[in-house]
Amino acid sequence: MADKDELIGAARNPWWQAAAAVAAVALVATFALGGFKQAKSQTKPLPQYSAGQRVLSGAMAVTPLRAWVARYRPGGQIEPDQLYLVLQADIENLTERSFGGFGYPLKDLILVSATREPVRADSLQMAxxxxxxxxxxxxxxxxxxxxxxxxxxxxxxxxxxxxxxARDYKAKAYLNDESGWMQGDPMAKLELPVQDLRDRLVAP
Structure with a gap:
């Protein structure tokens, strides 16, 4: 085990001091730029969009249309003890290649919970x-x-x-040197009224 003098000497080492400073800055930045969480006053707020407004994320164009809660999945049967939240949207692929519906849309278009944490949808269906x-x-x-x-x-x-x-095209991804559309930072908030369809027996 290092004695007291060795610990004091290490603490005074400029390399250790620089590393500690970088770690402290990274920790502060992580909390200050916490995704969709409430931002501090010096952080630029995310642009906000409403129903019918088209939003460009890079790989996709997303137009949120409406949202509702119901006791069934769209096209499904009534589940008396279950509640579903649905966001209906138009999605356009802006890239040069097809991509799976379970890729970018489910990863990039999320619900912001009451604790400001992002929550991915459980499923994605044709409307x-x-x-x-x-x-x-x-x-x-x-x-x-x-x-x-x-x-x-x-x-x-x-x-x-x-x-x-956001999703940006990278000529070479840092993980495998392959090109692709990489997910970036949160870029927009979509604010929609939620229609209450809990008493409805058929899907909208």
Missing amino acids: DDHGVIGDLHPRMVQRVDLVWKLPPAYVYAPRQTFGLF
Whole structure:
């Protein structure tokens, strides 16, 4: 074990002092820029969008349309003891290649919970026939339903906040040197009124 003099000498070492300073700055930055959490006054707030407004994230264009809560998944059967939150949106693939519906949309378009933490949707469905989403092809707008299965204690708000992450094209990704669209920072908030359809027996 190092004695007292060795510890004091290490603490006075300029390299150790620089490393400690960098670690402290990184820790402060992590808390100050906490994604969709409440930002401090010096942090620029995220732009906010409403229903019908088109938002460009880089890889996608997202137009939120409406949100509702119900006792069933879209196209599903009534579940008396379960509650679902649904966000309906138009999504357009802005890249040059098709990508799976379970990729960017589910990872980038999230629910902002009451604790300001991002929550991914449990499923993504076609809005017209409620089928499973396959590939989203370039420049083709697809209307989808993102579905969250709410926990029993969850209290939804009359207006709900959803979040959208940016996605930027990188010629070489740092992990495997392959090019691709990498998820970036939170870039927008989507604020929509939530329609209460808990007494409805058929899907909207």
